Amino acid sequence: MMTQRISIVENILNANDRLADENRSRLDEFDVFALNLMASPGAGKTTLIEQTLSLLPKQHHVAVVDGDVATSIDADRAAKAGAVAAIQINTGGGCHLDAVMFNQALDKLDLNQVDILLVENVGNLICPSGFKLGTHKSILIASVPEGDDKPYKYPGMYRGVDALVINKIDLLPYVPFDMDYFKKGVEILNPGLVIFPLSCQTGQGIDKWIDWLSKALIDIHNSQ
Amino acid sequence: MMTQRISIVENILNANDRLADENRSRLDEFDVFALNLMASPGAGKTTLIEQTLSLLPKQHHVAVVDGDVATSIDADRAAKAGAVAAIQINTGGGCHLDAVMFNQALDKLDLNQVDILLVENVGNLICPSGFKLGTHKSILIASVPEGDDKPYKYPGMYRGVDALVINKIDLLPYVPFDMDYFKKGVEILNPGLVIFPLSCQTGQGIDKWIDWLSKALIDIHNSQ
Numbered sequence: 001m002m003t004q005r006i007s008i009v010e011n012i013l014n015a016n017d018r019l020a021d022e023n024r025s026r027l028d029e030f031d032v033f034a035l036n037l038m039a040s041p042g043a044g045k046t047t048l049i050e051q052t053l054s055l056l057p058k059q060h061h062v063a064v065v066d067g068d069v070a071t072s073i074d075a076d077r078a079a080k081a082g083a084v085a086a087i088q089i090n091t092g093g094g095c096h097l098d099a100v101m102f103n104q105a106l107d108k109l110d111l112n113q114v115d116i117l118l119v120e121n122v123g124n125l126i127c128p129s130g131f132k133l134g135t136h137k138s139i140l141i142a143s144v145p146e147g148d149d150k151p152y153k154y155p156g157m158y159r160g161v162d163a164l165v166i167n168k169i170d171l172l173p174y175v176p177f178d179m180d181y182f183k184k185g186v187e188i189l190n191p192g193l194v195i196f197p198l199s200c201q202t203g204q205g206i207d208k209w210i211d212w213l214s215k216a217l218i219d220i221h222n223s224q
Numbered sequence: 225m226m227t228q229r230i231s232i233v234e235n236i237l238n239a240n241d242r243l244a245d246e247n248r249s250r251l252d253e254f255d256v257f258a259l260n261l262m263a264s265p266g267a268g269k270t271t272l273i274e275q276t277l278s279l280l281p282k283q284h285h286v287a288v289v290d291g292d293v294a295t296s297i298d299a300d301r302a303a304k305a306g307a308v309a310a311i312q313i314n315t316g317g318g319c320h321l322d323a324v325m326f327n328q329a330l331d332k333l334d335l336n337q338v339d340i341l342l343v344e345n346v347g348n349l350i351c352p353s354g355f356k357l358g359t360h361k362s363i364l365i366a367s368v369p370e371g372d373d374k375p376y377k378y379p380g381m382y383r384g385v386d387a388l389v390i391n392k393i394d395l396l397p398y399v400p401f402d403m404d405y406f407k408k409g410v411e412i413l414n415p416g417l418v419i420f421p422l423s424c425q426t427g428q429g430i431d432k433w434i435d436w437l438s439k440a441l442i443d444i445h446n447s448q
Contacts, residue, residue, distance in 0.1 A: 041264040041349045041378065042370025069350060071376050093380060095319055095350040123377070124348060125265045126293060126319040145369035145392065146266025152295050153347070154265065156317060168369065174395060175425070201399070 016131055019099035023106060023134025030111035033220045034119060035213075036133050038157065039141035040150075041123030044167040046074045047200040048141060048209075049118050050081040055210050056116070060217065063114040065089065065105040067097040067122045074120055083118075085109055096127035099134060116217060125154040136220060137162040144168040148177045151185030158189045163196065165209060170199040240355055243323035247330060247358025254335035257444045258343060259437075260357050262381065263365035264374075265347030268391040270298045271424040272365060272433075273342050274305040279434045280340070284441065287338040289313065289329040291321040291346045298344055307342075309333055320351035323358060340441060349378040360444060361386040368392040372402045375409030382413045387420065389433060394423040 027034050039045045046066075053062055063085040064078035075088035087105045089097060102119065109117075119135055121128040140161040142150060145168055151158045158164075164186060172179075179197075186193055194212065198205030251258050263269045270290075277286055287309040288302035299312035311329045313321060326343065333341075343359055345352040364385040366374060369392055375382045382388075388410060396403075403421075410417055418436065422429030 040266060040347070040370070041374055042367070068377050070379050071373075073373055073376060093350070093354075095348070122350070123264070124319070124350060126317070126346070126348060127351070130317075143266070143369070145367070145395065146264070149295075149297055150265060152297060153292050155294050168399075171369065171395065171398060174398060175392075 016099045019103055020132035020134040023099055023103055024136070026106060026111070027117070027134065027136070030114070031221060032111050032114050032117050033217050034117040034133075034135040034137075036119045036121060036128075036135040036138045037141060038121045038125075038128045038138065038161070039123060040125050040143070040146055043123075043141045043143035043146060044165075044200050045120045045123070045141055046077050048165060048167065049078055049083075049120060051200050051203070051206055052118065052210065052213065053078070053081040053083060055206060056213065060115045060214075061113055062116045062118060063087075063109055065102065065109075065117065065119045067091060067101070067120060069093060069095075069122065078118075078120075084113055091122055095122055095124050096131050097121050097133060098131045102133040102135075116213075125150070125157050129157045129160050137216065139163050139165065141165045141167055142182075144171045144177050145175050148179070148182040149185075151182060151189055155189050158186055161190065161193070163194045163212065164190075166195060166197040167200055169197045169204065170202045240323045243327055244356035244358040247323055247327055248360070250330060250335070251341070251358065251360070254338070255445060256335050256338050256341050257441050258341040258357075258359040258361075260343045260345060260352075260359040260362045261365060262345045262349075262352045262362065262385070263347060264349050264367070264370055267347075267365045267367035267370060268424050269344045269347070269365055270301050272389060272391065273298075273302055273307075273344060275424050275427070275430055276342065276434065276437065277302070277305040277307060279430060280437065284339045284438075285337055286340045286342060287311075287333055288342045288344065289326065289333075290344045291315060291325070293317060293319075293346065302342075302344075308337055315346060319346055319348050320355050321345050321357060322355045326357040326359075340437075349374065349381050353381045353384050361440065363387050363389065365389045365391055366406075368395045368401050369399050372400075372406040373409070375406060375413055379413050382410055385414065385417070387418045387436065388414075390419060390421040391424055393421045393428065394426045
């Protein structure tokens with residue numbers, strides 16, 4: 001009889017990926033375009049969501065799923081900013097969302113009423129990159145005051161995303177940040193990645209992010 | 225025969241705690257005062273270490289242990305800033321240091337040559353709080369641009385530390401940050417916590433941090 005080896009870690013990841021695939025099928029069935037927003041604590045995920053809710057053409061109905069260790073501060077802000085629904089997931093110490101949590105959030109939404117679903121992951125540059133949710137695009141929000149060395153120090157996160165927002169560019173005059181060094185690190189890890197330098201405080205550059213989001217929404221509907 | 229239950233999670237944590245205790249005994253044996261510095265990515269841990277190396281009276285010999293997912297950028301900076309030794313631990317995807325990694329770092333240091341050991345944990349506001357290393361004090365470095373709601377959203381981290389640095393106060397005029405709201409959250413979680421508002425860029429307020437560190441070093445030597 002031959003011995004058999006079972007790789008536990010691989011099996012756990014596959015269970016998450018399998019449920020992520022189910023989540024994706026459900027989103028597609030209801031024509032919902034979903035984005036997974038990831039960042040360090042305080043890079044500006046919630047403020048970007050508020051700005052996106054304010055600036056996207058009103059025919060698009062946007063729902064928000066917020067992941068946090070504790071509180072419903074972020075979901076409250078999203079609801080106030082005009083989300084058709086805002087679901088808060090408290091991980092109670094967990095450092096990322098996973099496909100099970102996202103599945104439970106989908107259960108609470110009337111997907112018929114939603115065109116775009118913005119998922120705000122737990123503030124963390126490491127753990128969220130390892131767990132697929134089933135969203136269509138992954139977006140990383142970097143921020144100028146957190147420094148220009150982050151692509152080099154958190155390669156897993158920068159490698160796996162479909163677009164990069166560089167928030168708080170209004171602070172460039174006040175902090176040391178070498179944009180060329182930062183972008184060089186990004187290019188090594190994720191060649192050709194689309195980048196949106198912007199400021200959620202002043203509004204500078206947000207139009208390009210909104211244009212990209214609107215176009216991606218049309219593309220995904222045409223491909224279905 | 226009675227059934228017996230083994231709580232796996234508790235056993236794993238205890239193994240870490242046990243090794244943390246061993247690390248502490250070793251530090252005490254060599255009269256080394258060790259601090260565990262924790263923060264979000266980009267809050268300014270490395271810059272605070274550079275400033276501390278520059279401003280502490282030169283009779284204190286400072287070594288640095290740096291935890292990062294990848295690169296030796298931080299240990300290189302610490303060595304350049306005057307650390308008697310700088311050890312980089314790359315976690316390869318892990319979101320925190322633990323007592324095993326710290327134990328391995330201690331093996332690489334000549335503790336006879338060290339008075340203060342600054343441990344820079346992985347940039348993360350969640351995972352590091354769950355794993356003791358054996359250091360004497362835990363220090364949290366918050367940063368003004370990451371926002372005033374962080375105590376409320378990351379209670380585990382704010383609850384467990386012995387001192388709090390609020391870095392980048394030079395950015396207060398440029399970002400929304402309600403200091404009273406922030407401090408109220410801290411006070412709920414960690415009443416009476418000693419707080420150092422400062423700027424590693426301008427140097428404002430750093431003298432109080434250096435004074436506290438110098439005094440803590442004397443206190444710990446007197447208590448041994």
